[in-house]
Amino acid sequence: MIRPEDRENFTGLVREYRKQLDQASWPFRGRYNLTAFLPADPVQIDRGFQVKQVFRDLTFATTQGYDYHGAWDPVTNQQSAIDGPAGDPSTAEFSSQVTIDAYLERGAPRNKLVMGVPFYSRGWTGVTNQNNGLFQPATGPAPATYEAGYEDYRLLKAKAAAFTVHRDEKAGFAWLFDGTTFWTWDDPIEMKRKARYISDRKLGGAMIWSLDGDTANGELISALHRNLR
Template identity: 80%
Template sequence: MSVKRRSLALLVAAAVVVPVGLTAVPAEAHSQKRVVGYYTQWSGYDRNFLVSDLVKNGTAAKLTHLNYAFGFLDASGNCISSDPWADYQRPFTAEQSVDGTADVAGQLLSGNLNQLRQLKKKFPKLRISISLGGWTGSKYFSDAALPANRAASVKSCLDMWIKGNLPGAPAGAAKGIFDGVDLDWEWPASEGNPGNVIRPEDKENFTGFVHEYRKQLDRASWPFSGRYTLSAFLPANPAMIDRGFEVPKIFKDLTFGTTQGYDYHGTWEPLTNQQSAIDGPKGDPTTPEFSSQVTIDSYLSRGAPRNKLVMGVPFYSHGWTGVTNQNNGLFQPATGPAPSRFEAGTEDYRDLKAKLAGFTIHRDNLAGFAWLFDGTTFWTWDDPTEMKRKARYISDRNLGGAMIWSLDGDTSSGELITALHRNLR
């Protein structure tokens, strides 16, 4: 994923994203914790990571929730598809599809949504939500959340994604695919992507927006209770939490909230550093401290229920080059972002793993993070060992589970999600 689409909350704050059998397995067969993964709309382009690959690499069997990213809001607050071709128009061959059936001209629904429908048939316990917003899709959230606008905005989004009324498609073509909504407003009362609309009253309006979603989703659930999931992606930065979120109030309406567990540091900063440490490392010259411990404690101290906090983990790395060869490259000045496949300074785990020659893996077992260094290039490094560490931290603190950004970063054998899932208790 482009780092511009990934949450760069800490940048904004000035202190700162082996083929297996295809038999369906219950989503929570191994762990009672939530395992939430983002599948990105653009995964099927350059990355060539299709919905069917979630089956082939064993990921789908290990997920409890899948968030499909992203749907956008327009200037009127209405939900729109940011890529109709990827969402519901692209035809898939039999070899590319989840169920082995090729799409044909004139069928009711194609694209990723049809593949998600097939995925749900194979894994009926998997809950799929439409994720709204993201780094480049949050421009108009502040307008949509205004008291005069929020009911109509929510109605538009539920009509499109829950009732399945897609533009240019037969009525209800996508009905039944999505089991909920994930709100990814980056960020209430804090600018994310330049040009986003922000207001001081976003904090209260986000609470009202969440409540309106809960109310309309519950109405759509009748006569069943709790049929639809409502989640939200939440920032790591404590200052941004206080500026934009009434934590106890929103968690009353959320099924769960996923916390940003990455991008603590990155190539927008001149020094190499960790991007996803569990605790603050000794010798870090930057202040304030950013770590998973700081983030989780911030939400708990502000009233978030422990069992509704789902901690984010990255399936990608940040990297610098021209790094001073001292302290194994950690906390050292760099000349710029490291070269990479899709965007300088950011690399998927599966791609970085393929070019490890010449690098040494270093681990800080006290702070809980790892990095690679070859004398001049430095990469943050979340491998199976670090996923195991994060899973045990989540379990030891009795949190609600783990969230992955993003599923296309894993290997063909699903080694990251396997390590994460296996160690959640």
């Protein structure tokens, strides 16, 4: 439950952390970093944070750039699109563009704003075989290794040959579909796309959830690194 005073209280908490960290760093050279992980939904941003004031005391903040949709939704959808896709049946748009714009409009400095990217997929099964599985009803979360509806990239890649890859080049996301099971798909091509978006908008960088989802040879982190400028 969010109370009206929580916005000001969080600002005060961050200010106190900054003050004490600065005191702890003296007389050493440098300054301790203070960071925060912040939500994607503009409604939650406005309920919980005084963005401009908070960013004054943060070294940087990471935004949630994933879980825009998942198997908790009754129909399939993207989980980390750069922009809102055409035909999305959702009542509110969730995308990285919406999130980044929300923080910038509320006073966050570009160079302190770090965009989250996923090294995992969200999946549904029992999906209606129409529109390549996108925006279709599903019976539930797709079976997976650790948690239904959630699979690391490295594990899903081993099964990807059984699926067809589909991409929305305009909205900036991809998915896998085999006629009944649907997985979001953040592969090296999508990581390159995200890295270029981050660079083009002059943001502070990328945050990953999480490194252990990558392949042994680091396909995803390499794609990010090569394309961040």
